[in-house]
Each structure stands twice: as C-alpha cells, then as structure tokens.
Amino acid sequence: xxxxxxxxxxxxxxxxxxxxxxxxxxxxxxxxxxxxxxxxxxxxxxxxxxxxxxxxxxxxxxxxxxxxxxxxxxxxxxxxxxxxxxxxxxxxxxxxxxxxxxxxxxxxxxxxxxxxxxxxxxxxxxxxxxxxxxxxxxxxxxxxxxxxxxxxxxxxxxxxxxxxxxxxxxxxxxxxxxxxxxxxxxxxxxxxxxxxxxxxxxxxxxxxxxxxxxxxxxxxxxxxxxxxxxxxxxxxxxxxxxxxxxxxxxxxxxxxxxxxxxxxxxxxxxxxxxxxxxxxxxxxxxxxxxxxxxxxxxxxxxxxxxxxxxxxxxxxxxxxxxxxxxxxxxxxxxxxxxxxxxxxxxxxxxxxxxxxxxxxxxxxxxxxxxxxxxxxxxxxxxxxxxxxxxxxxxxxxxxxxxxxxxxxxxxxxxxxxxxx
Amino acid sequence: xxxxxxxxxxxxxxxxxxxxxxxxxxxxxxxxxxxxxxxxxxxxxxxxxxxxxxxxxxxxxxxxxxxxxxxxxxxxxxxxxxxxxxxxxxxxxxxxxxxxxxxxxxxxxxxxxxxxxxxxxxxxxxxxxxxxxxxxxxxxxxxxxxxxxxxxxxxxxxxxxxxxxxxxxxxxxxxxxxxxxxxxxxxxxxxxxxxxxxxxxxxxxxxxxxxxxxxxxxxxxxxxxxxxxxxxxxxxxxxxxxxxxxxxxxxxxxxxxxxxxxxxxxxxxxxxxxxxxxxxxxxxxxxxxxxxxxxxxxxxxxxxxxxxxxxxxxxxxxxxxxxxx
Numbered sequence: 177x178x179x180x181x182x183x184x185x186x187x188x189x190x191x192x193x194x195x196x197x198x199x200x201x202x203x204x205x206x207x208x209x210x211x212x213x214x215x216x217x218x219x220x221x222x223x224x225x226x227x228x229x230x231x232x233x234x235x236x237x238x239x240x241x242x243x244x245x246x247x248x249x250x251x252x253x254x255x256x257x258x259x260x261x262x263x264x265x266x267x268x269x270x271x272x273x274x275x276x277x278x279x280x281x282x283x284x285x286x287x288x289x290x291x292x293x294x295x296x297x298x299x300x301x302x303x304x305x306x307x308x309x310x311x312x313x314x315x316x317x318x319x320x321x322x323x324x325x326x327x328x329x330x331x332x333x334x335x336x337x338x339x340x341x342x343x344x345x346x347x348x349x350x351x352x353x354x355x356x357x358x359x360x361x362x363x364x365x366x367x368x369x370x371x372x373x374x375x376x377x378x379x380x381x382x383x384x385x386x387x388x389x390x391x392x393x394x395x396x397x398x399x400x401x402x403x404x405x406x407x408x409x410x411x412x413x414x415x416x417x418x419x420x421x422x423x424x425x426x427x428x429x430x431x432x433x434x435x436x437x438x439x440x441x442x443x444x445x446x447x448x449x450x451x452x453x454x455x456x457x458x459x460x461x462x463x464x465x466x467x468x469x470x471x472x473x474x475x476x477x478x479x480x481x482x483x484x485x486x487x488x489x490x491x492x493x494x495x496x497x498x499x500x501x502x503x504x505x506x507x508x509x510x511x512x513x514x515x516x517x518x519x520x521x522x523x524x525x526x527x528x529x530x531x532x533x534x535x536x537x538x539x540x541x542x543x544x545x546x547x548x549x550x551x552x553x554x555x556x557x558x559x560x561x562x563x564x565x566x567x568x569x570x571x572x573x574x575x576x577x578x579x580x581x582x583x584x585x586x587x588x589x590x591x592x593x594x595x596x
Numbered sequence: 597x598x599x600x601x602x603x604x605x606x607x608x609x610x611x612x613x614x615x616x617x618x619x620x621x622x623x624x625x626x627x628x629x630x631x632x633x634x635x636x637x638x639x640x641x642x643x644x645x646x647x648x649x650x651x652x653x654x655x656x657x658x659x660x661x662x663x664x665x666x667x668x669x670x671x672x673x674x675x676x677x678x679x680x681x682x683x684x685x686x687x688x689x690x691x692x693x694x695x696x697x698x699x700x701x702x703x704x705x706x707x708x709x710x711x712x713x714x715x716x717x718x719x720x721x722x723x724x725x726x727x728x729x730x731x732x733x734x735x736x737x738x739x740x741x742x743x744x745x746x747x748x749x750x751x752x753x754x755x756x757x758x759x760x761x762x763x764x765x766x767x768x769x770x771x772x773x774x775x776x777x778x779x780x781x782x783x784x785x786x787x788x789x790x791x792x793x794x795x796x797x798x799x800x801x802x803x804x805x806x807x808x809x810x811x812x813x814x815x816x817x818x819x820x821x822x823x824x825x826x827x828x829x830x831x832x833x834x835x836x837x838x839x840x841x842x843x844x845x846x847x848x849x850x851x852x853x854x855x856x857x858x859x860x861x862x863x864x865x866x867x868x869x870x871x872x873x874x875x876x877x878x879x880x881x882x883x884x885x886x887x888x889x890x891x892x893x894x895x896x897x898x899x900x901x902x903x904x905x906x907x908x909x910x911x912x913x914x915x916x917x918x919x920x921x
Contacts, residue, residue: 308850308881327882327920334850334881335920 178253179228183237184330185245186215186222187506193217193224194242195249200232206252213239213249219473220504227330231255305332312337372457374450381454385570395449396569399528402581404588405551406544406559412591416485428464428518429489430594431541434587436460436480437594439514442580446513447571448534454571455534463512463532464492466499473499474532476512485594516541526562536571539584540564561588597780603773605747606636609754610674612782614644617672620758623650623659624676624713633678634714634773660686660711664693664763667709672758677713680767681725686711687732694763695738710757712766714773715743716807716857720901723893728858730805733765734835734867740764740788741834745809747777749832752786760788769807791838793845797827800915801845801852803868805831808855808887808906815911826915834864839871846872850881851918855906860888882918887911 183193196214200206211223212232230252237249251259303320305313309332313320316337323340325332377385389396409430416425439446439460448455460481463474475495477488498504514536517529520543529540542562548555563584567577587593600608614620621644626633628641628651641649652659656677663675677683683690694707717726734741742757742764744750750768757764794809795816804812809830816826827845831838846852852872854865865886872884890904 306881307878311878333920 178233178251178257178259179230179328180248181212181224181226181250181252182329183215183243183245183247183249184224186224187217187219188510190217190219190245192242192244195237195239196221197239198235199223200226202232202235204232206230206232216502219506219509220502222506226252227328228252231257233257234259303332304329306334308334309337371459372455374453374455376453381570384573385449389570395531395533397531397566398569398574398577399564399566400574400577400581401526401562401564402585404561404563404585405549406561406588409588409591410544410559423486423489423493425485425489426492427520427544428516428541429485429492430591431518431539431588432462432464432477432480432488432492432516433483433485433594434584434591435514435516435539436462436477436483438580438584438587440481441583442576444576445537445567445572445580447536448513449536449568449571450534454536457513459513461511461513463509463515463535463538464495465515465517465529466496468500468502473504473509474512474515475499475504475509478511514538520544520561526564528564529566531566531568533568536568537577538566540566597778599776600747600751600779601773602744602747602750602768602775602777603634603636605751605777605779606754606768607638607640608779609751609758610637610640611643613755613758614640614648617758618648619670620672620674621648621650621666622674622676623652623663625652625654625678627651627676632676634770636768636773637676656682656686657689660689661693663709663711664689664697664707667694667707667763668697668705672708672710674710674712674758677711679725679770680713680715680729681727683711683713683729690733690739690763690765691736695736698762699738706761707763708761710754710760710764710766712754712757713768714770715767716769716771717889717894717901717905718770720896720898722896726894726901728856728889730765730767730834730856731858731863731867733767734864735862738763740836741767742788742832743767743769743806743834744786744832745769745772745794745804745806745830747775748779748784749786749792749830751779752784753788753832755785756788759785764788767806771807775810786832789833789836789838791841792830792832793827793841794830795826795828797825797849799825799827799849799851800918801827801829801842801849802855802911802915803829803831803842803845803852803865804855805834805864807857811906811908812855812911814908815915818908818912819915824915824919831864831868837867837871839875842868842872843876846876847879850879851915852880852884853887853911853914853918854884855887855911857889857906860886860891863888882920885914885918887914 194216196216198213199211206226207229208226210226212226213224215222215224231254233251233253235250237243243249304325305320318337318340320332323332323336326336327333413425413430443456446457446460459479462477462480464477465472465474477491480488495508512535515532515538517538518541519527520541524542526542527540529538531538544559544561546557547560549558549560551558565577565581610622622637622640627637628646628649631638637649660675663673666673690711694709697705697707715730716728730741730743733739740760740762742753744753754766757766795813802812812828816828819826827849829842829845854868856863856865865888869884869886887906887910889906892904895901895904
C-alpha cells in the first residue's frame with residue numbers, strides 16, 4: 177500500500193509551504209533521505225526528504241503551489257502499484273487530508289503495508305511519539321520536541337530515544353517525581369559546562385508575571401534607553417581598518433561583541449521565559465535582525481562572547497547574505513538567547529524593538545550622531561549613539577536591565593574592556 | 597516421554613477420562629463403528645461398548661441437544677462434531693441451552709459437556725467447509741473455548757475440559773491431527789485459561805493459537821536469522837483469555853502482532869488488541885497489528901486459498917512493520 181508524503185513543518189513556526197521544485201519525478205526510485213522537493217517555508221527554502229523507500233508514484237501537488245503543513249503532496253509505493261483514486265486526487269491547497277483509506281474487501285487485514293495514518297489537521301505541530309517513547313521521555317526528562325522521529329510520519333519511537341540525551345546533560349535520569357531542574361539560587365555563570373540552568377519561579381516572580389501580563393499583554397515589556405559615547409569605538413575601528421584585514425569590522429560587529437561580553441556579566445538578562453520556569457543560559461547566542469524582502473529574519477551568532485571581532489564580522493556578513501537569499505537552515509535562525517536590532521544605518525535616532533519570545537530582551541540600536549556634549553569640562557562635538565533595551569518584565573526587572581546597560585555602555589566607551 | 601500424534605493424544609485423553617469416570621461418554625457421527633472420521637475415537641467402542649460410545653444420525657442440532665440434556669442430568673458427555681462447519685446447525689443448543697442453563701436456573705443446573713471437533717480450513721474443501729468459528733463461541737458468556745496447538749496441550753486440555761463443570765467448546769485442527777510431539781504419560785492435565793510461551797524472545801510478541809502457532813514459530817525462526825528475537829505466545833484457551841501472560845510479554849517486547857486463522861472483523865485478535873492497548877498502552881512502541889485470514893469466503897482455487905491463509909511470511913512482514921524496519 178502506498179505511503180503518503182505530507183508537507184512537513186520544516187521550521188518551528190511554519191504553517192504552510194510553497195513547493196518550489198520537485199527533485200524527484202513520478203516513477204523515480206526513492207530511498208530514505210533522498211531529497212523529494214524544495215519547499216519554501218516562512219523563513220527559508222528547505223529540502224523535503226523521503227521518509228520511506230520505494231517509487232514516487234504520484235505528485236499530488238504541482239510545483240509553485242502552497243499547501244498547509246500536514247497536507248498530502250505525494251505518494252511513495254512499489255513499482256506498478258495502483259494509486260487509489262482517493263489518494264491520487266484532491267490534495268490541492270487547503271484540501272482536507274483524508275483520514276483513512278478504504279480497504280478493498282479482499283485485502284487481508286493489515287499484514288502488508290502501513291495503513292494510511294490519520295492526518296493531523298493542518299497547522300498543528302503535535303509531537304508524534306509512541307506511548308512507550310512518551311513514557312521513557314518523561315522518566316528521563318527528555319524533550320520530545322528536540323528528538324527527530326524515525327517512524328512513519330516522523331513518529332518518535334524507542335530507538336530514537338537511545339541516541340537522545342537528557343535535556344540537561346549531566347543530569348542523570350531523575351526518578352519520577354524528583355525535582356526536574358537544578359534549583360539555581362543565583363543564575364549560573366556563562367562559561368559553565370552546562371549550556372543553561374533552569375530556575376523554578378519564585379512566588380514573587382509568578383506574581384510579577386501574572387500581574388504584568390494582565391496589564392499590557394502576553395509579553396509585559398518595558399524599555400530602557402541610554403546614550404553611549406562612541407568616539408573611542410570609532411577610534412578603535414579606524415585603527416583596526418588601518419591595520420588591514422580581509423574582514424572590515426563594522427560598528428554592528430563591535431556592538432554584538434560588546435553585548436555578548438556584557439551578557440556574560442549579567443546572565444539574568446541572558447534568559448528565556450518558559451512559562452513555568454526561567455531558563456538562564458550559560459551560553460551566549462546573539463540573534464541579529466536582518467531585513468529581507470517582505471520581512472525580517474534573525475540569524476544567530478552562536479557563542480558570540482567567545483568569538484573574536486573578526487570571526488563575528490565574517491559570520492555576520494555570511495549569515496546576513498544568506499538570509500537575504502533565504503538560504504538559512506532552521507538551526508541558523510533559532511536558539512538565540514538575546515537579540516539586537518540595528519536601524520542606525522537607516523538614520524533612525526532611537527526606537528523600540530519587539531521582543532522575540534522566549535528571549536527576555538532585545539536591544540534596539542540607533543544611529544551614531546555627532547552632537548555637542550560636555551566632555552572634560554568643555555562642550556565638544558562627539559559621536560553619540562542611543563541604545564534602547566526592551567525587557568520582558570517577567571524575567572528582567574528595571575534595575576537588572578539598567579545594570580546590564582551600564583556595563584554595556586562602559587564597554588563601548590572603553591573598548592579595551594572587550595579584550596579583557 | 598512418548599511421542600504421539602495429536603489425534604492419539606486426544607484419544608488417550610478420552611480413554612483415560614472414560615476409565616476414570618463412568619459418567620463420561622462419547623457421542624457423534626461415526627464415532628463408534630467407524631472409529632471417528634479422523635480416527636480420534638479409535639478403539640473406544642471396543643473398550644467401552646455402545647452405551648458409552650454412541651453413533652448418531654446426521655442430526656447435529658438433535659444430538660447436541662441430547663448432550664445438553666444428558667449433562668443436565670449429571671452425565672459428562674463429549675459431543676463430537678465431524679467438523680465445526682457442520683456445528684452451525686447445532687449452535688442454538690450451544691448458545692441458548694448449554695451457555696445459559698447455569699445462569700437461568702439460578703446456579704442449580706450446570707452443563708458439564710464438551711463439544712469437540714476440528715475447526716478452520718484444511719486443504720481445498722471449499723468456502724463452506726473452511727471456516728474458523730472460535731470468535732462465534734468466544735463471544736458468548738457461559739461458554740469456554742479451548743484450542744490446543746500441540747499433542748501435549750491437546751491431551752492436557754481435553755482432560756481439563758471433560759472435568760470442567762461448564763460447557764467447553766473444544767476446537768481441534770484437521771491439519772494438526774497428524775502432528776507429532778512428546779506427550780506426558782498418564783495424568784497430564786493443562787488447566788484451562790492459561791496461555792503458554794512456546795518460544796521466549798525479547799523483541800516482539802506474536803500472539804497466536806491453534807494452527808497459527810506453527811506459522812508463528814516458523815516466522816520466529818526466519819526472524820532469528822535476521823537478528824530479531826520473537827516471543828511466541830500460544831493462547832491455548834480463547835475464553836477465558838489469559839491477559840496476564842500476553843501483557844507480561846508485551847511489557848517485555850513493546851511490540852505485538854496477533855495472528856488468527858479466522859476473519860478479521862470482530863475476531864479473537866480484535867479482543868487481544870483491546871486487552872493490550874487498554875492495559876499496556878504505555879508499553880507500546882508501535883500499533884498492534886493483526887494477521888488474519890483474508891476477509892473473504894475461502895477460495896477453492898489452490899493458489900487463492902494459499903493467498904488467503906495466514907503464513908509465516910505474512911507474520912514476518914507484520915513484525916517488520918512493528919519494528920519499523
């Protein structure tokens with residue numbers, strides 16, 4: 177019996193996909209892992225691969241068409257296998273997925289070929305896992321959403337868990353009912369051996385979260401603005417450019433480095449809101465908003481605190497270029513612990529950026545403008561830049577964010593701090 | 597331990613029980629002078645005489661009713677149907693008399709009768725003579741249904757069935773009568789309601805009964821060559837169903853395939869799947885699959901008949917699916 181190929185959710189937020197190009201034609205042999213088609217998601221153009229082997233019997237969606245996630249797009253089966261009419265047609269955009277396929281009366285009960293599984297309604301992202309896999313994942317504290325499934329329709333089965341690690345490496349399988357997370361009285365330091373520490377919510381944090389969400393929406397945001405003197409950064413950048421390098425370090429690269437370095441000192445701002453706990457990251461991954469045609473995307477510079485300016489510069493240019501070509505892989509634009517949005521090059525003095533959940537903060541960077549300020553007892557013209565940090569108040573309190581900005585400002589006004 | 601055929605194992609059970617208890621008697625078509633259509637009653641007329649080994653006309657409803665009446669008066673009849681295909685004519689006596697009597701008499705009158713004979717398909721006997729009816733009888737509260745797969749189980753289970761105080765439907769296999777196996781001498785009794793692990797394994801459970809046991813064991817051998825260690829659970833008694841043995845096996849292997857000779861709809865396997873999914877849901881790594889006879893009247897054509905039957909190859913395929921191979 178033929179197996180349906182469905183439009184898969186190739187990014188965490190994908191609800192529909194446009195079939196850009198078929199890479200396998202009807203009648204082509206197909207092996208597990210072969211690229212069947214290129215699919216444009218909300219973020220990028222991705223490859224859709226085969227989950228079963230056989231022959232591509234039927235393309236039910238033509239190239240160029242957009243269909244919801246979980247909709248059938250093709251059938252894979254045995255050579256010469258008849259394609260039931262119900263499966264061959266009517267699978268266009270928005271067509272409801274068939275819930276089952278009637279068996280001919282003469283077919284023996286299920287010994288041959290997997291039955292057409294019931295389809296999830298388009299747009300749902302329910303994790304499919306066998307009951308055993310769910311039970312074991314719960315016992316071991318594994319996050320099923322992070323485990324690729326090798327069964328039909330991506331079902332997670334026992335063997336997929338054997339390769340998976342606990343969500344917190346080092347934390348041996350806790351007994352059921354035991355505390356699931358190490359309790360961090362103080363957020364752990366970046367650079368620790370574990371990537372993050374989860375902290376349970378105190379009653380006060382719960383109250384702050386509940387009250388502020390009632391007040392201004394699901395992410396209760398407040399804004400902190402400071403003005404930074406950029407003269408010494410400019411001098412440092414001029415010196416670096418004069419020294420010559422294949423990579424031209426930009427102001428933005430220096431800001432990324434400074435933010436990452438400052439976050440190491442303020443892990444309370446390098447965190448995710450997780451509804452029932454806060455995840456304080458020990459690693460610093462900076463999301464960098466990049467404007468692209470019809471939208472924006474936030475590629476991530478991983479471990480930005482541990483990279484040199486030159487590395488950050490090269491990586492930022494590569495990611496931004498590929499972002500504009502919509503050729504980023506999902507892991508390249510997910511997983512940031514803090515983000516930066518810079519509109520300085522578009523002559524914006526200052527603005528507020530919208531937080532990208534579950535991150536707790538984002539920094540909006542304005543342009544550098546020469547203006548008269550007091551310096552050394554005199555009024556002089558100096559390059560000044562305004563930074564506005566949006567903070568999720570459930571995670572970051574006013575003073576917490578302000579102290580982070582103070583450190584950041586100090587680093588930018590004394591760039592040598594970056595190399596300490 | 598002596599090696600007996602399945603038919604001789606049944607014969608020795610009958611002989612031993614008739615010697616042990618003079619209320620036990622055998623009745624059916626050709627059981628006496630002809631010594632049984634399948635020679636299960638060979639020698640019994642000579643030993644026990646025509647009062648206890650009774651030939652009947654071709655009147656299934658009639659002699660089944662005589663059996664129920666005899667049981668109500670305190671005898672222990674063993675009623676032989678030449679095959680269970682012919683017993684359709686007698687099903688009213690089994691369902692409406694034998695199964696109901698203890699309940700409707702407020703526990704005063706039991707029916708300690710055994711109804712036995714071969715069920716299922718043999719070879720090219722056509723649609724009307726190639727049917728597996730265990731799910732019909734297992735459906736009825738008040739009936740026990742027993743289906744031995746080996747000579748030893750045939751003997752031990754028939755002795756238990758004869759001693760049981762309630763009506764027992766005892767379905768043999770025409771294709772099993774010549775099968776040989778070791779059978780313990782003398783008092784070998786297998787309790788009703790106990791399944792048997794015919795082959796231990798760790799990777800997948802194959803639940804089966806009667807003729808599908810040999811298919812399952814053959815499939816297990818093929819799977820072993822591929823590195824898959826299958827456990828074969830022979831239900832032996834369909835009702836009462838030994839859920840504990842099945843569930844213990846599934847808890848170990850996490851995967852289950854259920855085989856039966858009969859049709860898929862409302863079959864014995866459907867009941868097994870219900871028990872497994874309800875009681876071992878969190879142990880399952882894959883849906884429970886069934887391998888059944890084809891959902892058609894049994895074809896007479898030899899090739900079509902073969903295609904319609906359960907065999908080891910179909911079981912190997914199903915095991916491959918539950919292992920996601």
